[in-house]
Amino acid sequence: MHPSSTTREPTPALVIIGHGMAAQKLLEQLVSLSPDQQLPWPVTVIGEEPHLPYNRIQLSPLLAGETRTEGLISQQADWFSRHGITRISGDPASQIDRAARCVETASGGRIPYQRLVIATGSRPALPLPLPAHLPKASSVNDWPPGLMGFRDLKDVEQMQAACLAGRQAGAGALVIGGGLLGLEAAEGLRKGGLEVTLLQRSERLMNRQLDEVAAGLLERELRERGLDIITGAHLEEWLESPAGRISGVRLTDGRELHAGLTIAATGIRPEIEFARAAGLACQRAIQVDGHLLTSDPHIHALGECCEVDGETFGLIEPIWAQIEVLARQLLAQPTPPYRNAPLATRLKVSGIDLYSCGELAPQPNDEVLVYQDHALGDYRRLLLREERLVGVVLYGDVSAGNALFEALKAGTPLTRIREDLLLMPAEALARLTQDGPPTAPDDPSGKPGTQDMTDQHRDRDTTDKTDKTDNTPDTFEEAA
The missing domain is CATH 3.50.50.60 (FAD/NAD(P)-binding domain)
Known part of the structure; x- marks a missing residue:
């Protein structure tokens, strides 16, 4: 104390x-x-x-x-x-x-x-019930040896010790969960010298934030760095050593994956x-x-x-x-109440930049704008609904992320910058701001425009629902 x-x-x-x-x-x-x-x-x-x-x-x-x-x-x-x-x-x-x-x-x-x-x-959530003969775990402290979460300094110390022991014994690590936290844990263990296998239940990494193209770029980069990645991986049961240590998992397709250390990064429990x-x-x-x-x-x-x-x-x-x-x-000071609002997710793993906000799956009448530079490894996908931004996925160059997120939250009409929005999003949005709000249809000047939507979309700022995920330079935790 x-x-x-x-x-x-x-x-x-x-x-x-x-x-x-x-x-x-x-x-x-x-x-x-x-x-x-x-x-x-x-x-x-x-x-x-x-x-x-x-x-x-x-x-x-x-x-x-x-x-x-x-x-x-x-x-x-x-x-x-x-x-x-x-x-x-x-x-x-x-x-x-x-x-x-x-x-x-x-x-x-x-x-x-x-x-x-x-x-x-919150506490890390178990991706699979523990073997029936083990006592029910009330917290991560009750998990059997060989299995751990990634939440605090003690976890890092144990993982660093496992890296040292694993390098000496030739043992690898298994990370369950292909969300933000799982990716960071896997990359950290790989840098620590372990052979790492990453398991993701979905068919793509970061499936709550990335579309197929961005997830594919991410997976390719991580594989080139030396991570072994298995998507579509469904767990069946834990593997145990004779001493009662968790030594890996068996998948529903019968494959057995053995590891000296298994990290569960499949979500959190308040x-x-x-x-x-x-x-x-x-x-x-x-x-x-x-x-x-x-x-x-x-x-x-x-x-x-x-x-x-x-x-x-x-x-x-x-x-x-x-x-x-x-x-x-x-402090008894005046304050408006807290209200939920759209959120952005940013991940930076040793040189890989990702940014995602808003909706991921387009609706039938949405417009999907896509830009990709294979040489630079940049990818950009914007989701428009009635000329307003409702979803953003960026890979590589994420410099326009904050500006796009602000436009998404505000429900800003983007008709005037539609042609430049995909190729030069930050510059186009800055120009839109400098030009001021668009003129209303009945403006005496006769200039085309749309009325200011600030009040009309005020509720949008506080009621839009997006998937909440855990861990990134902007996050506490990721639910994979």
């Missing part, structure tokens, strides 16, 4: 359960919005890991040897002391006593609260067990309203462990937006 010192009243007004990226960002936002950057009440944050808060997005570069552990740390211990924040690490919350407004920790501590924020994140035990309303995750308030008026939930209007979260952008709302709500 690492509590910081404070001279304020001993009873915290705010307690935060979980000290991952979302909780730390909330703390920083609360400090930033407070007068003179001094919180108006004491805060206690309870973390499961025995570390200072760190940037989990950088775990993939850490595994690949592209950064060092100390470079991941978000804030040093003195930052918490300066702002009257008590940090409890390595002693996770175990129970919420709503009647007493108190949080109990694994060591038996009891911490009272006036306001409580649950930011417990961590809601003790929230549910406390009687909070939960479905897939903890149900909250637009101000991140649960069914208990004294308790909020944030990030991967919560759901808003049936949507759960794995990318940074919506969680950062939630934090902005929640910080102002806790």
